[in-house]
Amino acid sequence: MTAWNTAGKSLSLKGGDGTTPVRVVRGVEENYMDRLGDDPDIVTLVLPWLRSRSNWSSLSDFCNVLYQHYYEWTADDVLCSWIETPGVIKAQYDVLYRRTCTRNINKTARAQPLRPLFVNAKPEKTKHDDPTLYPDYFYTGTPSYVFYVHIHRDAIVTALGDVITASTKLVLDTCSQDVIPTLPLGGKLSEIPCYDELYVITQYWGSAFFHRMTEVVPRLVLCLKFLNDHPQVRILAPEVGGRLAELLGIIGLDKSRLVAGVVRAKIVYQPRSTACGHANVQESQVLSQLYRDYIERTFPHQPRNRLILIRRSGSRRFSEQKAIEEVVERAARDFNLTYTLFIDNPTPSLNDTMMMFHSAVMIVAPVGAGESNMFFSQPGTFVLEGVCNLPHVNLCFQRLAHILAHHWHGVTSRGGCEGVVDVSAAAIDDAVRSHLRLYKTERSVSTM
Numbered sequence: 115m116t117a118w119n120t121a122g123k124s125l126s127l128k129g130g131d132g133t134t135p136v137r138v139v140r141g142v143e144e145n146y147m148d149r150l151g152d153d154p155d156i157v158t159l160v161l162p163w164l165r166s167r168s169n170w171s172s173l174s175d176f177c178n179v180l181y182q183h184y185y186e187w188t189a190d191d192v193l194c195s196w197i198e199t200p201g202v203i204k205a206q207y208d209v210l211y212r213r214t215c216t217r218n219i220n221k222t223a224r225a226q227p228l229r230p231l232f233v234n235a236k237p238e239k240t241k242h243d244d245p246t247l248y249p250d251y252f253y254t255g256t257p258s259y260v261f262y263v264h265i266h267r268d269a270i271v272t273a274l275g276d277v278i279t280a281s282t283k284l285v286l287d288t289c290s291q292d293v294i295p296t297l298p299l300g301g302k303l304s305e306i307p308c309y310d311e312l313y314v315i316t317q318y319w320g321s322a323f324f325h326r327m328t329e330v331v332p333r334l335v336l337c338l339k340f341l342n343d344h345p346q347v348r349i350l351a352p353e354v355g356g357r358l359a360e361l362l363g364i365i366g367l368d369k370s371r372l373v374a375g376v377v378r379a380k381i382v383y384q385p386r387s388t389a390c391g392h393a394n395v396q397e398s399q400v401l402s403q404l405y406r407d408y409i410e411r412t413f414p415h416q417p418r419n420r421l422i423l424i425r426r427s428g429s430r431r432f433s434e435q436k437a438i439e440e441v442v443e444r445a446a447r448d449f450n451l452t453y454t455l456f457i458d459n460p461t462p463s464l465n466d467t468m469m470m471f472h473s474a475v476m477i478v479a480p481v482g483a484g485e486s487n488m489f490f491s492q493p494g495t496f497v498l499e500g501v502c503n504l505p506h507v508n509l510c511f512q513r514l515a516h517i518l519a520h521h522w523h524g525v526t527s528r529g530g531c532e533g534v535v536d537v538s539a540a541a542i543d544d545a546v547r548s549h550l551r552l553y554k555t556e557r558s559v560s561t562m
Contacts (some may be wrong), residue, residue, distance in 0.1 A: 135295035136278060141286035141387060142236075150264070155279040160262040161336070167256040172228040178260050179233075180399035181493060181519045183225035187512055188216045189524035190541070193501055196526075203507045205238035209248050219548045222521045223556070228395075230256055232517055236287070237392040238509075260396055261336050266382040270306060271350055272298050273375050275316040277384050286387035289325065290318030298376045311347040312379035313337070317387065320352030323483035328514060329388035331361050332397035335404060337385060341367060347383070348373050360464050364408050365401070391510035395517045402489045402518055409472045409490065413465070416473040418492060420454050421446040421546075424479035427459040429532050432480050432500060437539035442478055442546060449550045451475060458484060475553055478546060480535035485511045493519035494556075496549040498542070502531030523549065 139149050150156050164177045172182050189197070194215035196202045210231070216222075234252040270278045274292055276285045283295060299305055315333040319325040330352060334341065341347060349371045351358060359369035388394055423442045425435060432438050439455065446453035454470060456462070462470070471477070471490040479485050480500040488497060488511075497515045501507060501524040515522035523545055530536040 136281055136283050138283045138285060138293045138295050140291065140293065141284070142291070147262075150282070150284070153279065153282050155267040155269070156282065156284070157265045158262055159265065160258075161260045163256050163258060163260055167258070168254065170230055170256050178256070179228060179395060180403060182227070183493075184228045184516060184519050185225060185494070185521045186216050186222045187516050187522040187524075188219050188222050189501070190526055190545075191217055192526040193507070193524045196504070196507065202504070204505055205507065205509075206247065207238055207507075207509060210235060210238055212253075219523055219545065220552065222523070222549075223552050228517070230254060232513070233257060233395050235392075237389045262386055263337065264384040266384060268380060269382040270297060270303075270376070270378045271312065271314055271316075271382055271384075273316065274318050275314050275350065275384075275387070277314065277382050284384065286384070287389045288317040288329070288387050289390035303378065306376055306378045307373070309348045309373070309377060309379045311344070311381045311383070312350055312373075312377060313341060313347050313383045314350045314385070316350050316352045316374070318390075321356075321358075323357075324391075324486050324510075326352070326358055326361075327483075327486035327489060328391075328393045328398070328510075330358070331365075332388060332394060332401045333385045334362070334367065335365065335397055335400045337383070338365065338367075345371070347371070348379075350374065350377060357464065365404050391508065393510070393514045393517060398489075398514065398517055402491075405468065405490050406472060406492065409468050413469050416469055418473050418475060419450075419452050420470065420473045420475060421449075421451045421550075422454045422456050422470065422474050422477045424456045424477065424482070424484040425458070426480055426482050426484065427457070430480050430482050430502070430535050433530060433534040433536040434539045438478075438537075438542050441539045441543035445543065445546045445550060448547075449554065451550075456484060456487075476546065476549060478542065480537070481508065481511060481531075486514070488515060488518060488520060491518075491520065494521070496521045496523075496553065498523050498525065498545050498549065500535040500537040500542070501526050502535065503527040503529050506531040521549065521552075 139146050147158060172179050194217050197207045197211055197215040198213045200208045231253050233256055266277050266279050274290045276283060276292055285293060315330050317329050320330045351372045351374055354372040354374050362369055443453040467487055468490045471487040474491050474495050476496040478498045481502055497520050499511055512522050525537050525541050525545055528536040
């Protein structure tokens, strides 16, 4: 990718008076790229899927995905029953997983290829009577592209990351779907900061921990060389400081390039978005590898021997937190692991967090943003999650764990979500020990 020559160009947008509407093209539409084909101000660069797209297997693919081996995700009987029964969960997990769910934790022991479903599937919808949402090819082949970037000429970008050219507002698939076909700030261009070149990563809820980690930062990584080669390109983000600035420094980008809010630019680079709670495979894998490379070259070597329990102090905390802490600490001792309690008030420094999760064998947590730290963990980490009860079932961390080549097991709350995750200490103890027996066996085999 090379920067466009914008010398002598100036912004000239229809709708500059704030009243003339532009057409809205939505990234959730299957044919949205075709609709962009007649717009002279938008060019799309694609990274095509290499080699065969049918009968694909990650086991022999070293081009399109970073990891070759993955592990079956599992869940308790309650969650599996919900997934296997149409319409029970609002999200369409029954259609997505074709009403199959694995209850036996031991099934996660053997490595397997990544199913094409995980590189094809869109966020789970709530309309259970539409079979076209997950067509058959989602399960048998791969998408056309690994990654793509839309390049806009003379554009305004909203605070949510939507891009408006002379005739089109492109709204990619994120947690927001702002389809209002007029310019922001009443169309007063003189009040909007202008840059020569701009790269967009901002998304709705982008300042929240999970969304920052899983949806915002990953949009940078497949264009890192381009961004490093062109330091004049500013980066439109949901914030210009804080943890986001720290994370950018880790992957080699200067925080001074960050801008926020409504802006305009002569050239706008709009990379593939991250759908709401739906981590992209390639970007997530590359980002995790970048983090782990940084940890290994920056900090003293840490043995991988930690059992981490995440304690939430607000909503979605374990109702039996004290008892769960006791059984997890006892299990760590029984399996000769270092027990570590990760708290969110105060949250540890980024350096401490990275070292902690990089050395994890297992992460135990109620569903929540702290699980996003599995980005720092080594592939094959066991993630045990207390999952919310109906109607709040959300398997975003199940997807993230699976595509990062971790093990994941869900234990369902008996009720109470979003206030508390009501999982018994006995259920946690049983799942922890089942996983650790697998880990012990795995370690024994690897040292033979």
